[in-house]
Amino acid sequence: MKKLIKSSQQWVHKMASPRWFYQISGRWLPWLSLLTFVSIIIGVIWGLGFAPQDAKQGNSFRIIYIHVPASFLALVGYYIMAISGAIAIIWKIKLADVVMKSAAPIGASLTFIALLTGAVWGKPTWGTYWIWDARITSMLILFFLYLGVIVLQKAYSAQGLSNKAAALLALVGTINIPIIYKSVDWWYTLHQPATIKFTEAPSMHPDMFQPLLIMIIGFYLFYVTALIVSMRAEIIFRERNTSWVKELALNLKDKRPI
Amino acid sequence: MNNIGFLAILRRDLLLAVRYRGDLANPLIFFFIVIALIPLGLTPDSKELSEIAPGMLWITALLASLLSLDGLFKDDFADGTLEQIIILPQPLYFMVLAKTIVHWVVTGLPLSLLAPVLGLMLSLPETGYLPLMLSLLIGTAILSLIGSVGAALTLPLNKEGILLSLIVIPFYMPVLIFGSNMVVLAVDGLSIASPLAIMGALLALSLLISPYVTSCALRLSIYG
Helix, strand or coil: CHHHHHHHHHHHHHHCCHHHHHHHHHHHHHHHHHHHHHHHHHHHHHHHHHCCCECCCEHHHHHHHHHHHHHHHHHHHHHHHHHHHHHHHHHCCHHHHHHHHHHHHHHHHHHHHHHHHHHHHHHHHHCCCCCCCHHHHHHHHHHHHHHHHHHHHHHHHHCCCCCHHHHHHHHHHHHHHHHHHHHHHHHHHHHCCCCCCCCCCCCCCHHHHHHHHHHHHHHHHHHHHHHHHHHHHHHHHHCCCCHHHHHHHHHHHHHCCC | CCCHHHHHHHHHHHHHHHHCHHHHHHHHHHHHHHHHHHHHHCCCCHHHHHHHHHHHHHHHHHHHHHHCHHHCCHHHHHCCHHHHHHHCCCCHHHHHHHHHHHHHHHHHHHHHHHHHHHHHHCCCCHHHHHHHHHHHHHHHHHHHHHHHHHHHHCHHHCCCHHHHHHHHHHHHHHHHHHHHHHHHHHHCCCCCHHHHHHHHHHHHHHHHHHHHHHHHHHHHHHHC
16 A cells, blocks of 8 residues: 555656656647548538527537537636645645646637627627627636736746746636625626526536537647647746757757758 | 733833834724725726625725734844744743733724724714724734744744735634624624624634744744
């Protein structure tokens, strides 16, 4: 048992070394990108081409296949960012710091996509691009939270300081997200406009749901791929003065056809 | 309980605030001026003004409190006092709490006391005066507590207040919602018990968490 714990600890430490991660992720990346590409292509063609039309919304509901996975990962991404930030602060693992830094812009872009597709979807269904609805408002606030983390990160790295402060901010955000969501709910029930009804059916038909599931899996894969790509860039940047990065750069130079 | 650090910081910061009396008035003047902008930009019609008064008073008070956050730790950081405070053999939690309390006493408290006067100028109905004051008293305390985290996080950056505002405002939203709602309920003649209870809960929670996170952030800012 002790041996097992020790070997797993060793594995964690090995995993946490940026160099090792860079090498192993280089091997994963082609497979991951292939899987991402295949699942998103299947999901898009199935969802946009073959899934049945919605009884009330016709074809416009099909944006759900982008909107739902994006909103889903926007939320998950915040927790990934905050948890890796916590790991970076508590155990001082370098790699977790890299995860947290790379996760912020990806999460922010997904939140933005969710807001944008929501607006495009809102026009044919509700007749307006934007309404101050509880869910939209919470998503907007999530976007602001992401922006705060990114802005703080940028400010710190511009001055050559570590971005632990951004990790701390992300952590405070996780405590506050439930409070913000509850308060937005309360605010919305007070001002609820009477004209808007959610046309979503309580349960989705399996023919519509299956492509959505594939899209969600595809977005997860995309998230991981994008995260790894930007983590690799960040690792190379941070370790630019170490010998292994220099070696890597020299090898690349030799291989490049002149 | 031995709280020499807490009392010493409380005394020192209050004394400093009294000595630099000029700075005390700044948030109040800001509050006053921005409230004066509202009729100019929207409408001088008292009926319309009275409808937007609770929200406007709250937003302006929030901004006034936010803009004064910048100086919470700045001077102490610049002259090295903050580092001395951190290495004192006293719980940093209470010393940070003392600094935050002083911030509230010199900004939130006068803002809350001034608010009914400005409410009068925006033709807020009389039934709203006391709830406005009460909600601002509790609310600005929460704002100071949350804001101290942001002030500590942005401390080593030497940036202007705009960065601080960007990261802190999302966390201010719940306070704004319940605070302005309390005034609206009171003006409509309804019970203010539930937003009051929630504001109390938010105050208790932020009293518990904020000084602790702020201490962590201050240590980070100084020791990296």
